[in-house]
Amino acid sequence: MRNQAESKGSIKQPQRDIPVYAEVDVMVAGGGPAGIGAALAAARNGASVLLVEQHGYLGGMATVSQVPAFCPYTDQEKPVIRGIGFEILEDMKRRMEEEFQQTWKDRYDWVPIDSEVLKRLLDEKMADAGVRVLYHTFVGDVVHEAGTVQAAILHNKSGTQAVKAKLYVDATSDADITWHAGGQFAKGGEEGELQPGTMCFVLHNLDRSRFLAQAETSGRDLKHAIHKAKAAGELKVAREWAGISWLNAHTAGFNFGHVFGIDGSDADDLSRGAIEGRALVHHIVQWLKGAVPGFEQACLGQTGEQVGIRETRRIVGDYVVTADDFLDCRSFPDDIARNAYFIDIHMAKPTSGMTMVHLPAGQSHGIPYRAMLPVGIDNVIVAGRAISTDRATQGSTRVMPNCFAMGEAAGTAAALLAQSGRTASRRVDMEALQRQLMRQGAWIGEEAQARLKQTAP
Template sequence: MDSRVYHGRIGVSADWDVVVVGGGPGGCAAAVAAARAGAKTLLLEGTGAAGGMGTGGLVPAWCPFSDGEKIIYRGIAETVFRRAKAGLRHVDEKLLNWVSIDPEALKRTYDELLMEHGVSVLFHTFVAGVEMAGDGTIDAVIAGNKAGLTAFRAKVFVDGTGDGDIAAWAGADFSLGDDRTGALQHATLCFTLSNVDSYYYQNACRLHGNNPGSPVHRIAKDDSYPEIFDTHLCQTFTGPGTVGFNAGHLVGVDSTDPAAVSAAMIQGRRIAHAYLRALKEYEPEAFGAAHLVCTANLMGIREGRRIAGDYELTCGDYLARRSFEDEIGRNSYYLDIHGMSGEMRAVIDKAGRYKAGESHGIPFGSLLPKKLDNLLLCGRCISADRMTYGSVRVMPVCLVTGEAAGTAAAMAVQREIAPRELDRSALRGELRKNGAYFL
């Protein structure tokens, strides 16, 4: 800890090459990549564990890791994926899509990767402010923990907050929700049920809302369960007698409004309990003795800030399966928007889903926030329009953009230049050397 004080009152920690804010998939991958490349790296995480939505958020399954033919989220993303599923005996080793997540195994996976690469980590450290050194340059992020307030200084910062907090506080332009109405994708608080009868669960009717025979269609119309108003019901067998649920919707939750998120957490817990009661009634053989063992510590936000970057990834890019000279990864996930308007639904229905082997590139320019010189974006706050955001917001993509951001941060430090001044070919070469996939 630097013995100086910041503005006469806040201690300073100034020995860092790279500071990554946010320890979700993107932030973890960024920190590992930066440290692997030789940068002295600090990861600041507001909760007590790394992993974000896959751990504290209890998302029960990975979105697909393949394009239908091969795994395309490679490098650190593939390492995390394969390590985390290695101990899941109910999962086929060859399975690449919709693989269930054991949150405790995933926590250990992230811990081990961070420690193996020498990343310094501070959990329970919440960043709540930014100090600028001048136009476009961040001097420090201000964080609080049991040691009080500290200004963490670095040569380059990476915003892995999910909502682009650091970029927004530093003055970056951004969009939030629908440009005309302000509408946001529905949120979900995930939860876990234990003491489920595995035989009946695995052999009964498919509960997913896309199944016309699922009881969720009757539950949503049952006045006994007013908390459950639609048929969003994804769930995955995650361990012995244990089922993880990504189910229920919360409407209009602004992730940048603490009061709104707090109210949504309370309502999300009500929804989880309502699902427990409803499943006991409608599927008693599987859930008659089930126990609500845990609700998530993190709200499942599907839409936050979209930071304006040097390049905005658009729906046109998505539909064209576009490749880029500066691409740092590929994506094949579909346009997944919860609570879409009729106009958006028409676009998605017309677009359909990618065929096997199809994907689009993710350009490095979408990781570079306009107006800011020593900040990189990763995770779901990268520069994209609202339609494409519905595809690139998921965890495999976040891991890929995180590795690229962390690698670029370390290279910029070593070359003593701003990240946007990097030779894109050199960045791509370094990523490819470490297993990344792009064209």
């Protein structure tokens, strides 16, 4: 247990026995894209898997915070994120209305997310794969010794319980397990600055045709309207941009507005983010109704349960992926995924700017397995937003398709290790892992795939 700085002293908790809730091969903490990829991959590879999620559904930011679209799966030429992430994207599309299916057929970039469709799809996928899911449960601590996590401590309606696993996949996005186990971290920029949060939301009762026709005939899009309203002091947002993801002709998800100064690994900040985020959404929706043709009858369907968090802790892992690796499109012998998404760092203050750096079409860099291994900890693999990168690269690797891919690799590695009786994450047979990822349909880059094919056993 690590204590955050506290001004009101501390109490001593009496020693007590904690009942063991489950003993499994692999425990996955966090049910976002990384945790989903990890749990499915581990179970499909024969491991007994417990997936623990603090909310009552899976999806992570896509459902918890209503982030309305999947970032690109492609490098603008071909999908680089394949495997489980791709399967979920395509299965979600198949469950949508006919019009959505037609619009997004053979398209893999910026596909809108229907959070309710996604939640049910993921429940079914977990059941099919044999993953045991424990909802409404927070991983609040670990018992660890000499770099090995012996148990995760869970808190829920049933009280406090322990889970013993051979390996733990930490997909909490803040690397909570690693933090409790005494891992090393970096966070934010040189002055501790963090990307802002956003309270995403869903609007119903929109008139998409009118909205699009007006923009086309006037030549003035939403950006223009935001610019004008900001200048007139009618709209208090920092950026003249709104991400709109249409689910149908009347309903869209919005990624619009920033909440600044929120550290998503701090409970007080999260509470402030929720309150400020909802107030900002109310302000934005009132403005949209009054100023944007087609949005006059807009009805707020949902805000995120939690303000969307872009950045908190990054683990210090066996390898730190850097902006040079990104820019040089480097490959590594232990690549387990590729990333082609641009560096996309949102401004930490209302007055500062965005940082965006794109790779040329067709280019990507490797994500090495070592970036998921927290220094000094043996049986924890970190997948998703918190992997070991510098700040710039985190602005790129953090998006959902990448997190699915990292999760798939972490879960596959954990299952292979558990089956071979090893619990030390560093003892994975790298070639066996890469081959298995390929068999599952994941993509680790042309060179690596060719090399492995040449030396096929």
